[in-house]
Amino acid sequence: MRFEVTQVLDAIERHLTTEPALAQAVVDLGHVAWYGALDGGRPVSLLRVGLLVDALSRHLGEDAVMLYGVASRELLTDADLTSKERMVLGRWSGDGMIEVVPVMADRVPEVADITGLPVVTIDGFPGLERRYPWLRGVPERVLHLVPGEGGARIIGGQPLSGVEGRMALLGRVWRCVRRDCPLFGERRGFDQAVPRMKAGVPVCPRHDEPLANGGPRPAALTMVLLVDGAVRERFVVRAGRSVVVGRSPDEPTGVVIGGHLEGAVAQMISRNHVRLELREDGLYAADLSTNGTSVYRGTTSPYGGAEPIRLTGGASAPVGPTDTIELHAGVVLVRAGHLPAGAPGGQGTVMGDAPTMTFRPLP
Helix, strand or coil, X not given: CHHHHHHHHHHHHCCECCCCCCCCEXXXXXXXXCCHHHCCCCCCCCHHHHHHXXXXXXXXCCCCCCEEEEEEHHHHXXXXXXXXXXXXXXXXXXXXXXXXXXXXXXHHHHHHHHHCCCEEECCCCCCCCCCCCHHHHCHHHEEEXXXXXXXXXXXXXXXXXXXXCCHXXXXXXXECCCCCCCCCCHHHCCCCCCCEEEXXXXXXXXXXXXXXXXXXCCCEEEEEEXXXXXXXXXXXXXXXXXXXXXXXXXXXXXXXXXXHCCHHHHHHCCCCCEEEEEECCEEEXXXXXXXXXXXXXXXXXXXXXXXXXXXXXXXXXXXXCCXXXXXXXXXXXXXXXXXCCCCCCCCCCCCCCCCHHHCCCCC
C-alpha cells in the first residue's frame, strides 16, 4: 500500500503549480485534505487532492489540469498526516510547487482576484463577497467541490478561456529578500508565484516581507500538447528563453513528451524535435528533428484541408495565434486559448493506484 500511495502522490504532484500562466484554478489544499465527506476516511488525507484533480479533469474535459495550490502551516503540522504525507508536503513547499502561508485568511480568492482564475471551493468563502464581488456575481469563476461518483465532482461554473490577470502586477519580476525563497527566490527566475497585497504593497505570502521590483517580466505564451486530440501537457514559452519539445530533450528545461507516445509514433518523434521561441513579432517554431515538423495555418486541426508549411533541417516559421504545430500525425502543439472544440479529455485518473480501502462507496 505504501508504494501505491507514493505513486498517487507523485501523480498529484504533476498537477501542481504556482505559475499563474499554467494554473487553471486556485484551491485551499487544506480544505480538500480535511474534507472527509469525499471518502469517509481519515480526518486528513492528501489523497483527496487526487480526487479533486480527477473531478476537475472531468469538468474541464482535459487530462493535464493544473492547480494553484495554497496551504496553511496548520495543514503542514497536522498530527493526523502520515509521515509520508508530511514529507511530500515539505517537498512541495520547498520546491515551490505549492504556496504555503502562515494564515490562510482570504489568500485563495486574492490569488484568483489577481490572476483572473476560478476558485475551487467547498463553502463558497462566506463573508468575503463584499471584498470579492465576483464570488457571487460571476458564478463561472466559482467551482464547488462535492462528493460524487469516483469520490468527488465539480458543480457550478464552466470552463474558462482567455482569462486575463492584473498585468501591472503580474507583468513584473518580484524578488523576496530571502534569496532561497521557493516562491520569489533567485532560482525561480521569471517563473514565479502571485504576490500578496498588503496595504497596497506587494509582499511575499510565505515570509510576509516586501518584494523588490526586478523590472518587467518577459512576455509569455501558454502552450499545450495534444496527443490524438487529448491535452497531455501544458508549458510556458517566455521571450528570451526558447523551449525545446521532444521525446526526451537534452536541455533540462525541455518539454518531455515521450511518456505520452506509444509504438511507432514514439519512434517518429525525435529526442529534440522542435524549438519554440517567442520574439518581439510573435512565436516561431524551428525544426530540430529527423522527420520534420509541419505548421498548419489558421486552424487548430491539422486535418482541416489546409496545406502545411513543412519545416526540415533547422528551418523555422512564424506560428500565429490559431496555427497548429504538428510533430507527427496526432501529436500537435497549440496555444492554450485555442484548443479544438470537443477534445477527448478528462478520461485519465491520478487515483488509479490508490488503495481501494481509502474510499467509501456512495449510496
